[in-house]
Amino acid sequence: MAASSSSSGGCTWPDLQPEMLGVVLSRLPSHADRVRLAAVCRPWRSRARLLRPLPPLLPWLALCDGTFLSIPDGVVHRLPAAGHDVSVRVSTGSTLFLVHVDDHNCSLMNPSPVATTPVPEAAGWFRENPTVRKVLMSDHLVAALVKSKDIYGSKTTKVIISTRGQPWDITRCSTTEWAEPEDSHVNDIALFQGKLYVLLTTEVEECRQQELRILDDGREQTAIGGTADTHIDGDAWYNPYSTDMYVLRNYLVASGDRLLMVERRIYQPPMFPADSGIEEQTRLFKVFEATGLSSGCGHWTEVDTLLGRALFVSEGCSESLPAGGQSSGVGVREDCIYFMNGETCENPFPDSGVYNMRDQTVAPLLPATVAVPAAGYGPWSPTWLFPET
Numbered sequence: 558m559a560a561s562s563s564s565s566g567g568c569t570w571p572d573l574q575p576e577m578l579g580v581v582l583s584r585l586p587s588h589a590d591r592v593r594l595a596a597v598c599r600p601w602r603s604r605a606r607l608l609r610p611l612p613p614l615l616p617w618l619a620l621c622d623g624t625f626l627s628i629p630d631g632v633v634h635r636l637p638a639a640g641h642d643v644s645v646r647v648s649t650g651s652t653l654f655l656v657h658v659d660d661h662n663c664s665l666m667n668p669s670p671v672a673t674t675p676v677p678e679a680a681g682w683f684r685e686n687p688t689v690r691k692v693l694m695s696d697h698l699v700a701a702l703v704k705s706k707d708i709y710g711s712k713t714t715k716v717i718i719s720t721r722g723q724p725w726d727i728t729r730c731s732t733t734e735w736a737e738p739e740d741s742h743v744n745d746i747a748l749f750q751g752k753l754y755v756l757l758t759t760e761v762e763e764c765r766q767q768e769l770r771i772l773d774d775g776r777e778q779t780a781i782g783g784t785a786d787t788h789i790d791g792d793a794w795y796n797p798y799s800t801d802m803y804v805l806r807n808y809l810v811a812s813g814d815r816l817l818m819v820e821r822r823i824y825q826p827p828m829f830p831a832d833s834g835i836e837e838q839t840r841l842f843k844v845f846e847a848t849g850l851s852s853g854c855g856h857w858t859e860v861d862t863l864l865g866r867a868l869f870v871s872e873g874c875s876e877s878l879p880a881g882g883q884s885s886g887v888g889v890r891e892d893c894i895y896f897m898n899g900e901t902c903e904n905p906f907p908d909s910g911v912y913n914m915r916d917q918t919v920a921p922l923l924p925a926t927v928a929v930p931a932a933g934y935g936p937w938s939p940t941w942l943f944p945e946t
Contacts, residue, residue, distance in 0.1 A: 571600045578604050579611075587627040588614050588944045589634065592669070612881030612888045616869060616943045618897065618905060619648055622935035625668065625942065631927035636668045645683060647692045648874035648940040654692040656683045665694070669944050678719040678730040691873055693748050700753055700772075702746050714743050716755060718772060735772050745809040745875070749816045754780065754847075756809040756818060767807065767818060767857065769847055781847055781855040797828035800835060808870040812877035816847040818857060819870055821896065823908065839919065842894050842912045844868075861914060862892055869895045873940035895922065897939055905939035 582605060585591050591614070595605040615628040623646075625634045645656035652665045654676070663679040666672070679699055683689065687705035699719045706712050714737040719730050735755070737743045744756040744767075757768040761783065769781035796802075806821040820843040826835040845857040867889045869876050880891035894912040897905040906929050910919040923929060 571598045573601070575604045575607070583612050587630050587632065588617065588669070589627055589632065590630075613878045614888060615895075616876070616941045619646070619653070619937070619940050619942045620905070620935070621937050621939055623937070626930060628922065629924055629927065631923050631930060633930050634669075637671055644686065644936075645689045646937045647689055648942045649692055649694045650874060650876055651943050651945050652694075653942070654694070656689070667945075668942070678732070679717075682717050691746055693746060693753070695748055695751075697751075698748070698753065700746060700748075702743065713737070716743070716746060716753075716772060718753065720774065733774075735777065741768075744807040745872075747809040747811050747816065747875075749811040754809060754816065756807060758807065759783065765805070767845075769809075769818075769855065780850055781857060800824070800827055802827075803840075806872075808872075808875045810868055810870065810875045810877055812863060812866055812868065813879075815864075816850070817860075817868070817877075818845045818847065819843075819868060819875070819894065820845070821870065837908055839896060839908055839910065839912070841917065842896075842914070844894075844914070863914065865891055867891060867893045867895065869941045871897055871940050873938055874942070876941060876943055878943075895941075897922065897941075 578601060582591060582594060585594065591605070591611075595602040617634070618626040618628065620626055620633075623635075623640075625636060626632070627634060642658050643655045644658045645654070647654045649665070652667050655664050655666055656662075657664070661681060661684050663676040663682070665674045665676055676699065679701070682701060683703075685705055687703040689701060689703050691702040693700045697720060701717045702714070703717060704712060704714045716735045717732065718735070719732045738757070740759060742758045744758055746756070747754050753772045755770045755772060757770065759766050759768060766783040767781070768779065768783055771778040771780050801824070803822040803824045806823060808819040808821070810817045810819060821839055822841040822843075823837060823839050825837055827833055844860050844863070846860050847855055848858045849855045863877070866877050866879050869878070878889045880893075881888045890911065890913075892914045894914065895910075896912065897909040898907055906922065909922040911922060912919050
């Protein structure tokens with residue numbers, strides 16, 4: 558066929574025009590497909606690097622058994638990312654933060670293609686084997702949100718922070734710890750405009766208040782103190798037949814030039830009757846913007862749009878991506894919140910989906926034409942991973 562095309566004045570596949578290649582590349586539904594396209598031949602690989610920006614792709618789901626599920630095609634990838642010598646696996650966005658069993662040393666791993674970078678400034682942080690909820694990385698900072706238990710069973714949540722100058726030099730790193738205040742609960746941490754923010758929940762007179770604090774060089778500053786109240790409905794909480802009882806999950810996400818708090822309401826089945834057939838299910842999200850941060854008088858403002866972006870939330874990793882690929886039906890959907898059941902080492906699919914802020918509906922995370930894969934068992938919680946293309 559190639560010879561026939563050449564003799565008739567046509568072009569061979571390696572000679573495909575960059576414009577046409579760009580159209581094909583922008584319509585591919587997964588990261589793996591884009592990698593395969595670039596691997597066809599050297600000209601395609603060279604041109605693929607120049608075709609930027611491309612519509613952002615949906616992330617992978619890093620499953621609890623160490624495999625990776627591609628969205629939206631539902632293909633499971635088995636990559637040598639984390640073996641039996643790893644005790645902690647947390648997504649930092651495009652890479653995996655790993656803690657190794659033998660020496661408790663830490664590293665960053667890019668699973669595709671596999672590449673590992675040591676993180677010496679975090680060495681020794683996890684010798685007591687705490688539960689690592691989240692890890693954040695930037696050019697000047699490493700921060701970990703951890704929960705530990707002492708010999709008496711008392712639980713402590715803290716943020717460990719290591720800062721550095723330029724260039725990276727372990728001898729110039731400084732490490733500090735910040736402990737969760739009494740009568741408060743740390744929901745999440747996020748990096749926004751070079752600063753580390755902590756989202757706290759406190760209960761005041763039957764109301765939950767969401768506070769926002771800044772941790773800067775070991776100093777704590779209150780950015781937002783006690784607004785965006787959620788009333789605790791006693792009747793719903795103590796009525797065993799109620800179907801209006803829900804559990805709150807709060808996430809902190811940097812989205813473009815905005816810092817957002819995402820409130821997720823997970824409705825619980827009634828205690829009675831035991832065979833109601835009602836399952837735990839996320840039905841509603843609310844999104845608040847942290848406004849007025851530069852003035853020192855910040856407050857939460859509820860918003861109804863993500864300004865051309867979408868959110869991906871989980872306990873271990875939350876990100877914001879620009880929407881794209883709408884015309885081809887491929888890619889990130891605008892004003893949508895992608896979520897999963899990722900709080901424990903469980904199947905992420907039973908309470909997962911795509912919440913549309915415009916009409917408050919929930920669509921399945923995977924298309925109806927894709928079979929939901931059987932979730933394997935493993936030591937890690939499911940989380941989002943955003944491989945670089």
